[in-house]
Amino acid sequence: MNVDRCICHDITFAEVKAIAQERGLNSVEEIEANRIACSNCKLCVPYIKRMLKTGETVFDRSVRYLK
Numbered sequence: 123m124n125v126d127r128c129i130c131h132d133i134t135f136a137e138v139k140a141i142a143q144e145r146g147l148n149s150v151e152e153i154e155a156n157r158i159a160c161s162n163c164k165l166c167v168p169y170i171k172r173m174l175k176t177g178e179t180v181f182d183r184s185v186r187y188l189k
């Protein structure tokens with residue numbers, strides 16, 4: 123099973139990426155402050171960090187992504 127979204131905000135990482143690029147947001151803190159993702163349970167934070175670093179938007183659930 124893959125991880126591809128922030129469940130709390132009901133938004134895919136691909137959608138987060140597009141919005142972040144459009145608005146020039148480059149950090150989890152900026153994404154959270156704009157209430158796009160990451161502002162509730164924080165389970166998506168490691169994935170969003172990796173998305174910002176690598177551009178990936180779908181992650182293998184069995185792989186542990188460090189903070």
Ligand code: FES
Nearest residue numbers: 128130162163166
């Ligand atoms: S899954 Fe993103 S804040 Fe909960």
